[in-house]
Amino acid sequence: MPQDKTKSPRPKAATPKGFRDYFGAEVTERKAMLDRIAEIYHLHGFEPLESSAVETVEALGKFLPDVDRPNAGVFAWQEEAVPGGGAGDWLALRYDLTAPLARVAAQYRNDLPTPYRRYAMGPVWRNEKPGPGRFRQFYQCDADTVGSASVAADAEICAMLAGALEAVGIARGDYLVRINNRKVLNGVLEAAGVAGGDKADDVLRQIDKFDKVGEDGVRALLTTGRKDSSGAEIEGVGLSDEQAEPVLRFLTSRGTDNSMTLMNLRSAVGPSAIGAEGVEELAQIAALLRGLGVGEDRAIIDPSVVRGLGYYTGPVFEAELTFEILDEKGRKRQFGSVAGGGRYDGLVERFTGQKVPATGVSIGVDRLLAALQAKGLTGAEERGPVVVTVMDRDRMAEYHAMAAELRAAGIRAEVYLGNPKNFGNQLKYADKRSAPIAIIQGGDEAARGIVQLKDLILGAKLAAEVSHEEWKSQPAQAEAPRGDLVAAVREMLARW
Amino acid sequence: MPQDKTKSPRPKAATPKGFRDYFGAEVTERKAMLDRIAEIYHLHGFEPLESSAVETVEALGKFLPDVDRPNAGVFAWQEEAVPGGGAGDWLALRYDLTAPLARVAAQYRNDLPTPYRRYAMGPVWRNEKPGPGRFRQFYQCDADTVGSASVAADAEICAMLAGALEAVGIARGDYLVRINNRKVLNGVLEAAGVAGGDKADDVLRQIDKFDKVGEDGVRALLTTGRKDSSGAEIEGVGLSDEQAEPVLRFLTSRGTDNSMTLMNLRSAVGPSAIGAEGVEELAQIAALLRGLGVGEDRAIIDPSVVRGLGYYTGPVFEAELTFEILDEKGRKRQFGSVAGGGRYDGLVERFTGQKVPATGVSIGVDRLLAALQAKGLTGAEERGPVVVTVMDRDRMAEYHAMAAELRAAGIRAEVYLGNPKNFGNQLKYADKRSAPIAIIQGGDEAARGIVQLKDLILGAKLAAEVSHEEWKSQPAQAEAPRGDLVAAVREMLARW
Numbered sequence: 005m006p007q008d009k010t011k012s013p014r015p016k017a018a019t020p021k022g023f024r025d026y027f028g029a030e031v032t033e034r035k036a037m038l039d040r041i042a043e044i045y046h047l048h049g050f051e052p053l054e055s056s057a058v059e060t061v062e063a064l065g066k067f068l069p070d071v072d073r074p075n076a077g078v079f080a081w082q083e084e085a086v087p088g089g090g091a092g093d094w095l096a097l098r099y100d101l102t103a104p105l106a107r108v109a110a111q112y113r114n115d116l117p118t119p120y121r122r123y124a125m126g127p128v129w130r131n132e133k134p135g136p137g138r139f140r141q142f143y144q145c146d147a148d149t150v151g152s153a154s155v156a157a158d159a160e161i162c163a164m165l166a167g168a169l170e171a172v173g174i175a176r177g178d179y180l181v182r183i184n185n186r187k188v189l190n191g192v193l194e195a196a197g198v199a200g201g202d203k204a205d206d207v208l209r210q211i212d213k214f215d216k217v218g219e220d221g222v223r224a225l226l227t228t229g230r231k232d233s234s235g236a237e238i239e240g241v242g243l244s245d246e247q248a249e250p251v252l253r254f255l256t257s258r259g260t261d262n263s264m265t266l267m268n269l270r271s272a273v274g275p276s277a278i279g280a281e282g283v284e285e286l287a288q289i290a291a292l293l294r295g296l297g298v299g300e301d302r303a304i305i306d307p308s309v310v311r312g313l314g315y316y317t318g319p320v321f322e323a324e325l326t327f328e329i330l331d332e333k334g335r336k337r338q339f340g341s342v343a344g345g346g347r348y349d350g351l352v353e354r355f356t357g358q359k360v361p362a363t364g365v366s367i368g369v370d371r372l373l374a375a376l377q378a379k380g381l382t383g384a385e386e387r388g389p390v391v392v393t394v395m396d397r398d399r400m401a402e403y404h405a406m407a408a409e410l411r412a413a414g415i416r417a418e419v420y421l422g423n424p425k426n427f428g429n430q431l432k433y434a435d436k437r438s439a440p441i442a443i444i445q446g447g448d449e450a451a452r453g454i455v456q457l458k459d460l461i462l463g464a465k466l467a468a469e470v471s472h473e474e475w476k477s478q479p480a481q482a483e484a485p486r487g488d489l490v491a492a493v494r495e496m497l498a499r500w
Numbered sequence: 501m502p503q504d505k506t507k508s509p510r511p512k513a514a515t516p517k518g519f520r521d522y523f524g525a526e527v528t529e530r531k532a533m534l535d536r537i538a539e540i541y542h543l544h545g546f547e548p549l550e551s552s553a554v555e556t557v558e559a560l561g562k563f564l565p566d567v568d569r570p571n572a573g574v575f576a577w578q579e580e581a582v583p584g585g586g587a588g589d590w591l592a593l594r595y596d597l598t599a600p601l602a603r604v605a606a607q608y609r610n611d612l613p614t615p616y617r618r619y620a621m622g623p624v625w626r627n628e629k630p631g632p633g634r635f636r637q638f639y640q641c642d643a644d645t646v647g648s649a650s651v652a653a654d655a656e657i658c659a660m661l662a663g664a665l666e667a668v669g670i671a672r673g674d675y676l677v678r679i680n681n682r683k684v685l686n687g688v689l690e691a692a693g694v695a696g697g698d699k700a701d702d703v704l705r706q707i708d709k710f711d712k713v714g715e716d717g718v719r720a721l722l723t724t725g726r727k728d729s730s731g732a733e734i735e736g737v738g739l740s741d742e743q744a745e746p747v748l749r750f751l752t753s754r755g756t757d758n759s760m761t762l763m764n765l766r767s768a769v770g771p772s773a774i775g776a777e778g779v780e781e782l783a784q785i786a787a788l789l790r791g792l793g794v795g796e797d798r799a800i801i802d803p804s805v806v807r808g809l810g811y812y813t814g815p816v817f818e819a820e821l822t823f824e825i826l827d828e829k830g831r832k833r834q835f836g837s838v839a840g841g842g843r844y845d846g847l848v849e850r851f852t853g854q855k856v857p858a859t860g861v862s863i864g865v866d867r868l869l870a871a872l873q874a875k876g877l878t879g880a881e882e883r884g885p886v887v888v889t890v891m892d893r894d895r896m897a898e899y900h901a902m903a904a905e906l907r908a909a910g911i912r913a914e915v916y917l918g919n920p921k922n923f924g925n926q927l928k929y930a931d932k933r934s935a936p937i938a939i940i941q942g943g944d945e946a947a948r949g950i951v952q953l954k955d956l957i958l959g960a961k962l963a964a965e966v967s968h969e970e971w972k973s974q975p976a977q978a979e980a981p982r983g984d985l986v987a988a989v990r991e992m993l994a995r996w
Binding site: 014015016017018019020021023024025026027028030031032035046047048049051052053054055056057058059060062063065079080081083093095097104107108110111112117118119121127129140141149151152153154156157159160163288291292294295296297354355356357388389391400401402403404405407408411412414416417418419421422433436437 | 510511512513514515516517519520521522523524526527528531542543544545547548549550551552553554555556558559561575576577579589591593600603604606607608613614615617623625636637645647648650652653655656659784787788790791792793850851852853884885887896897898899900901903904907908910912913914915917918919929932933
């Protein structure tokens with residue numbers, strides 16, 4: 005790309021704000037995690053889908069091209085006008101993997117199997133204000149079943165989610181898939197006599213406060229109001245005690261096991277038909293999970309799951325990591341949610357007018373990866389290649405022959421390709437590459453038919469802790485006949 | 501995404517023009533190919549880099565934001581203005597993986613090892629007119645070494661390219677890496693006395709015609725001109741016979757082996773210093789390849805490689821598949837080029853002002869995948885999951901238990917999740933899923949403690965070729981005790 009330097013000043017070498025690059029282990033660790041998840045999805049009959057990163061703004065829905073602010077939420081641009089035609093289409097980068105699935109399910113509805121199980125993994129883009137740890141390009145990892153109204157599809161996804169978490173290394177007992185049902189909540193609102201009315205939203209708002217204010221607090225808030233900790237009077241929703249009762253029964257319904265929780269929920273929804281349907285669905289899911297071999301230590305009915313309930317139409321679920329980590333301030337806290345999903349309607353309806361039931365889950369890729377890192381599950385810091393140093397420029401072909409021999413034996417290896425004049429720089433390079441071993445052969449060694457092997461891991465340990473006798477007893481440098489190079493490297497690698 | 505239907509008409513379910521989706525095996529076959537290539541790159545000490553898909557137009561270079569036509573060549577858009585600041589940056593989707601590497605090498609020049617070996621695989625975007633088989637989003641797969649002036653870096657990449665092609669299944673003898681050097685061509689132009697002059701481009705144009713018009717034809721074109729097949733007079737470049745001689749020697753320099761080719765090239769460049777340097781580099785590369793164990797049946801010096809010579813500054817190379825395929829018209833032709841690269845300068849210079857030597861290769865992902873498909877190397881059409889059919893809605897948990905048992909044994913399996921009323925639809929679904937086996941258990945079978953296994957592969961063969969005795973002797977349906985489900989499925993799968 006030759007440039008006329010008199011015209012353009014030097015460009016700034018920087019990613020755009022809110023974007024980042026991923027190097028080395030950052031790429032391979034995420035890939036290893038997603039590969040393991042994909043294996044589990046594949047085993048369950050899910051097919052990969054890699055949809056176009058670019059969609060028409062029209063197909064993405066949600067966002068309409070606004071001449072003044074076409075970029076609200078998404079990165080969007082307008083195609084050039086078609087000659088003789090109208091204005092060009094507005095295109096945008098996908099902001100999630102669900103909107104493209106909706107488009108694909110509609111576009112290929114005559115070719116895809118019904119139901120269509122698919123998984124998708126890849127970057128999505130959000131035109132939002134970036135912040136610390138918040139990027140405008142990030143990975144999503146979704147699995148959805150489109151075209152099945154059966155709660156067996158929901159149960160399957162919950163079981164598969166548990167399997168995926170175990171496949172990436174989260175131990176049984178360190179996670180829990182919690183399952184609820186939007187219909188149960190609707191039933192509770194019906195039982196309280198507020199369903200569809202003005203007070204429904206008020207009731208939902210108080211339900212959300214249960215974790216903070218407890219049963220008595222919510223009872224007060226639903227009825228006549230309460231004083232908060234500062235003594236200020238908070239107005240109540242104005243329900244009667246009888247109306248508040250189903251809500252409170254719902255909030256305290258989690259029992260010691262699924263069958264007790266289901267019994268409590270039946271009581272909470274009372275005569276509500278939709279509520280009874282919701283509880284019945286949860287009972288079916290519980291039975292299906294037993295069939296799938298997923299015990300209540302892995303997936304459980306839990307009425308406290310309220311995430312995004314407004315968006316969903318039936319079962320909802322969330323996977324939570326239950327082990328503790330230390331937060332920024334050194335305090336213990338549970339790691340928390342790493343995946344969530346549920347049943348939703350209207351996926352394909354926007355395009356075709358036909359209702360198509362669907363259910364799915366999305367794993368928070370960055371959060372799950374952070375969890376694996378916090379648990380030391382991404383493997384030890386990856387070791388770099390064996391570095392063959394260059395003592396004698398004229399024998400480059402021989403150094404490359406050494407590297408080729410090591411690779412043929414499956415050992416990662418490279419020849420130093422910088423300026424070989426300063427040997428210290430070669431060792432600094434090997435250090436930067438986290439090389440376990442440096443191979444050295446000068447003219448003297450070549451004449452004697454040998455190579456020197458420098459154990460850089462041991463060398464680093466010796467440098468850091470010179471007094472350590474155990475390490476001192478091992479030589480940090482060894483020599484081997486040239487013909488035994490591979491065996492000698494293998495032996496030295498086996499030390500660590 | 502609830503929408504007010506009275507406001508917006510139904511959106512069109514379609515990818516934008518020039519974009520496409522990838523389904524099932526299209527995703528997994530490409531992934532398997534790239535995974536194998538990545539393994540080879542990793543073994544050679546290359547590190548993965550996943551740069552941001554979005555760059556500032558400024559960093560991408562080449563394309564400058566043009567208020568009237570900001571999208572020429574790239575998909576670009578302008579960030580919103582910073583409040584109180586100037587206009588927002590122009591951002592764009594990357595159009596290749598080299599421009600982002602340049603930006604990364606400059607941005608992180610103090611942190612990256614020198615030399616920096618990296619590979620990158622991922623989509624790039626081009627705002628071009630789409631055509632048949634030409635998409636505006638496609639994969640690239642690059643490996644580059646930044647910061648080494650040594651031709652050992654070039655030789656290594658040629659050897660690695662050969663290794664990568666073999667790793668994905670291209671047999672030795674079915675490919676050839678051909679290597680040339682831009683400096684040799686410059687030397688030839690010098691020897692002809694036209695280097696840097698007006699006639700250099702004319703000479704290059706005639707060189708490109710060598711394949712069509714042969715040695716005598718080019719001699720005529722370089723000197724006094726010739727008549728073409730229609731009898732029309734074509735003007736010559738006007739060189740003397742002495743001037744034309746080095747060019748012709750260059751064009752006919754490929755010998756039976758590297759040493760003969762190098763001898764011929766030395767003669768062609770005559771007294772040109774740059775030419776001699778180029779030949780010497782090729783001789784070094786030949787020696788390094790021998791050291792790397794790469795014979796001339798895999799990589800060879802070939803002066804006819806002229807691809808993109810203008811862009812490169814030293815060695816250039818190209819990988820060609822030498823086996824024949826049938827083209828659209830049923831004629832045999834060589835598959836042709838699947839990868840190319842070479843040495844280039846000015847990579848980081850745009851950003852920092854410092855020259856940084858670099859060399860790299862790009863594999864044409866779609867072309868290589870097409871080659872593997874043409875050779876039947878992408879594996880048989882992937883088999884679908886075992887489908888457990890649903891005869892009795894009340895026993896869904898039991899059907900799911902069967903699928904879970906099969907998965908626990910590593911067998912891909914799923915339960916039919918559509919409406920189970922019509923059993924024919926279940927078998928049609930199994931067929932669409934390329935299921936090898938359908939599992940059937942009605943109330944009768946359940947009472948007897950057995951399952952039925954339907955061999956759908958055999959069934960399809962029987963339907964297609966009813967007379968085939970060999971297949972008729974095998975039962976397309978078998979029954980097995982429920983407890984032997986996994987063993988019975990394994991046995992039936994082993995038939996094929």
